[in-house]
Amino acid sequence: MHLPTCLPTETTTFVGRRAELVEARTLLAANRLLTLTGPGGVGKTRLALRIARQISRTFPDGVRLVEVDTVHDNGLLMQTVATALGLRDIGEDALDRVLEFLRDKSMLLVLDNCEHLGTACGVLVAQILAVAPAVRVLATSRHVLGIAGEQLLPVRPLPVPGTTEARQDAVTLFGHRAAQAHPDFVARRADRDTIAGICRRLDGMPLAIELAAAQVRNLSPKEILDRLDDRFVLLADHSCAVPSRQQTLAATVEWSYDLCSPAEQRLWERLSVFRGGFTLAAAETVGAETTDLAGNLLDSLAGLVNKSIVARDSESRTVTRYRMLETIREFGSDKLAQSGMASEAGRRHRDYFLAQTEQWAAAWFGPDQLAVAARTRAEHANIRSALRFSLQDPQETLAGARLAVTLDYYWTNCGFFGEARWWMDRVLPIGGLPAGIRLKALWLSAYAALGLGEAARALDESAQAEDLARQSGGPDELALVLATRAFVLGVFTGDPVAADACYVEAIENFSSASAMNGYLILTHAGRAMVAGLAGGHERAADSARTAIRLAEAHGELCYRSYGLYGLALAEWRLGNWSEAAGRALDSLRLKLQFNDVNGLAHTLELLAWTASSAGDAKRAAHLLGVASRVWSWTGSKPLLGSEYWLIPHRACESSARAALGERAFQAAFDEGMAHSPDLSHAIAHVLGEQPAPEPILTMRESQVAELVTEGVTNKAIATRLMIAPGTVQAHMANILGKLGLSSRSQIASWVVQHKSI
Known part of the structure; x- marks a missing residue:
């Protein structure tokens, strides 16, 4: 079974590169690491994606793209790689998890734009290649990674007229992009020599050619060439130490910058603070530094789009999302730094996303949950950038801490326990934190440790959070901490009496709070889980039904899935196996919508236990195989390493082995793993459905x-x-x-x- 490729859709024609495509396929067949090298703007990314598409069928486990350019902290590189692989909740042992996941995979990894994290990327690739013999890596970088076994393929500019090569791909590219920019554009016979001159002047650099071709909206080819000649004469002697092709690209981008109006130039600079794209609303906030800019921003943005400085984001379905190529963004960032406005733009960027996340956090509890998750996920790279800007500047750390803890709904429910703890490790040492922020950071760190199965840390930090909450927290804060402390005690210490006392106090505090809180639903669901594990089956069922009733009353889906799991666990303990399976399947469907991989793995385990209790040993073994595959995609220890979950797991496995025999059990288990190449296939298989072909929307x-x-x-x-x-x-x-x-x-x-x- 082949996994689908996870690559962006091509939105423009691919021109030339036939020789490079053939050579790259040959090199990747004989080598496990191929690095495409060359200056910015030469087309490394586009070539790598085309190569990956052409050879994707040779990799049964698919192709994964890791966009390194959106990452600027070595510590987040592993989080980004893990996310690209479909792993979630990665903790301190992220490298081990990634290596273990890749160990038996036949997969192509595409690492794009590695130059700014070259050493870290090189170390990671070396470790992957050492443990995963069927994994190959295709990297793009302005510099070599410098590790053993690296095969290099320099990516050169496109052939231009007047060279020894017969092909004129540069001219073809200009024609395609000019026609895209101006549908009525047709290169007349008299224009051909002029276009050839433009391409020669630009040394065949694809990005430079595309920038020049965009000007046909306003200039004739002759006018474009004349202006290029003027610009390049002025810049020709700027630096003999810089290779001519890099001078060409720099000069072309500078030339495009000079062709922009002052408002467009300033907007270009300010838009460079965005990572992973931006919306019109975000651009208006960050770019509206002056009245002039604010009044004409939409026109200025349209002008940048027309000049190919800003492009519509092909990966977004919304009409107001845009993106810059990294080379263009870097140029704007340099100009922004020279203007002295980098800090101001960074602050506006951070404040915008802080305001957004506060709105999203407020809207999380209720019927808009899935939409909130989608909006936050779309801005993940920008959120990281805003956090990085804030937490590395002593003057901005408080706002950064607010942003980090406001995202608790996202970190804890959408598969980012590991990243939550990574940021909390940077927030908690900040001196002078307001008590409320410190309390929430401490709670969030404890909650993340719980989700990662780190018992000692979860116990310690939840105790610290409880002490602080009793000293300075309100009823909501104390309730939140007590609910987490209760679950930690129930799962890791096996003290159901102490756990239930915490739950009772938490519910009392939530009840005295001024407004209904989604965490109250999770508290009832958690109480049901702990009671179900400890043998309080009737109390577990009552608590779970309370959670489900509250969730349904408020249109809540995320925590409802936990209530359904708690009820399924109680029904299983009570011997109502059909009801237990039905509730677990309902929970499974909801958890899939939030990509709650950890919760999905727990629920698959419960389905296996239910099948075993009902006497279906083969299905139990099969489901254990599916669950094992899904556990491998989490950053958590299976079943959090908790004996109170591991005991029924072992009993289920032992019973199924005894009923089937070793050979039949292993066959059913392996079949379950084999039917789970990715999350959608795994869950569809368990639900008895075929993954439907994705509907094609216009x-x-x-x-x-x-x-x-x-x-x-x-x-x-x-x-x-x-x-x-x-x-x-x-x-x-x-x-x-x-x-x-x-x-x-x-x-x-x-x-x-x-x-x-």
């Missing part, structure tokens, strides 16, 4: 679906897309029909499941 339908996910009304969608309200209704009908759905919230759920993390 571009406009995709735009409407994304805006629905953002919570935009039909009337507002019509305004945003400049179409009639009736047209929006027609698109909505088409979307619901294609996806087999019946409501806007289901559309939001579908978008979340089909959107990259």
Whole structure:
């Protein structure tokens, strides 16, 4: 079974590179590490993605893209790699988890833009190659990684007229991009020599050619060449130490910058603070430093799009998301630093995302949960950038700490326990933290340790958090900490009496708080789980039903899945195996929507125990195989390393082995693992479904679906897309029909499941 490739869609024609494609395939067949080297703008990324697509069928476990350019901390490199691999909740042993996951895989890893983390990337690749003999790595970097076994393929500029090569790929590229920029553009016979001159002047550098071709909206080819000549004469002697091709690219980007209006230049600089793309609203906040910029920002952004400085993000379904190529972004960042406005722009960027996350956190409890998860996930790279900016500047650490703890809903529910703890390790040492922020950071660190199965740390930090909450916390804060402390005690110490006392006090404190809190639902669900493990089956069922009732009353889905798990556990203990399986399957469906891999693994385990108790040993063994595969995608110890979960796991496995015999058990177990090449296949298999082919939405339908996910009304969608309200209704009908759905919230759920993390 082949996994699908996880690569962005090509939105423009691919030109030339036939020889490089053939050579790259040959080199990768004979070598396990191939690094495409060359200056920025020469086309390394585009070539790597084309190579990966061409050879993807030779890798049964698929292709994974790791975009290193969005990472600027060595410590987050492993988190990013793990996320690209589909692993979640990676903790301090992230490297071990990644290596263990890759050990038996036949997979191609594409590491793009490694130069700024070259040493860390080199060390990581060396370790991967040492333990995973069927994994190959295709890297792009301006510099070699410098490790044993690295095969290099220099990526050179495209052939231009007047060279010894017959091909004129540079001219072809100019023609394609010019036609894209100006659909009526046709290269006349008289223009051919001029276009050839442009390409020669640009040394065949693809990015430089694309920037020049974009100017056909406003200039003729002759005018473009004349202006290039002027610019390059001025810059020709700037640095003899810099290779001519790099001078060419720098000069072309500088030339494009000079062609921008002052407002466009300033906006270009300020937009360079974004990572992983940005929305129009974000651009308006960060770019609106002056009244002039604010008043003309939309026109300025349109001008940058027209000049190919900013591009629509092909990976986003929304009409207002944009992205810069890294070379363009770096140029703008340098200009921003020279202007002395880098700190101000960084502060605006951070403040925007702090305000956004506070809004999203407030909206998390309720029917918009899936949409909130999608919006936060789309901005993950920007959030990291904002945290990095804040926590490395002593003047900004308080705002950074606020941002880090405000994201608790995302870290804990969407698969980022390991990253939560990574940031808390940087927040907690900050001196002078307000008590409320320190308390929440300490709680979040303890909660993350719990999710990672780190018993000692979870016990210690939850005790510290309880002490602090009793000293300075309000009823909500104390309740939150007590609920976490209760679960830690129940899971790791096996003290159900102390755990239940904490739960009772937590519920009392939540009840005295001013507003309903989603964590109250989780508290009832957690109490059900601990009681179910400890033998209090009736109390477990009552607590779980309370959690489910509260969740349903408020349109809550995430914590409802925990209530369903708690009820399934109680029903299993009570001998109601059919009811237990049904509740567990309901929980499984909800957890999949949030990509809660840890919760999915727990639920698969429970389904296996239920099958074993019902006498279906083969299904139990099969489900244990599926669960084992899913556990390998988490950063947690299986079943958190807790004896109170491991005991029924061992009993289930022992019973199934005895009933089937060793050979039949292993065959069923292996079949379960084999049917789980990725999460969607694993869960679809357990649910008795076939992973459906992804419905194909038109571009406009995709735009409407994304805006629905953002919570935009039909009337507002019509305004945003400049179409009639009736047209929006027609698109909505088409979307619901294609996806087999019946409501806007289901559309939001579908978008979340089909959107990259």
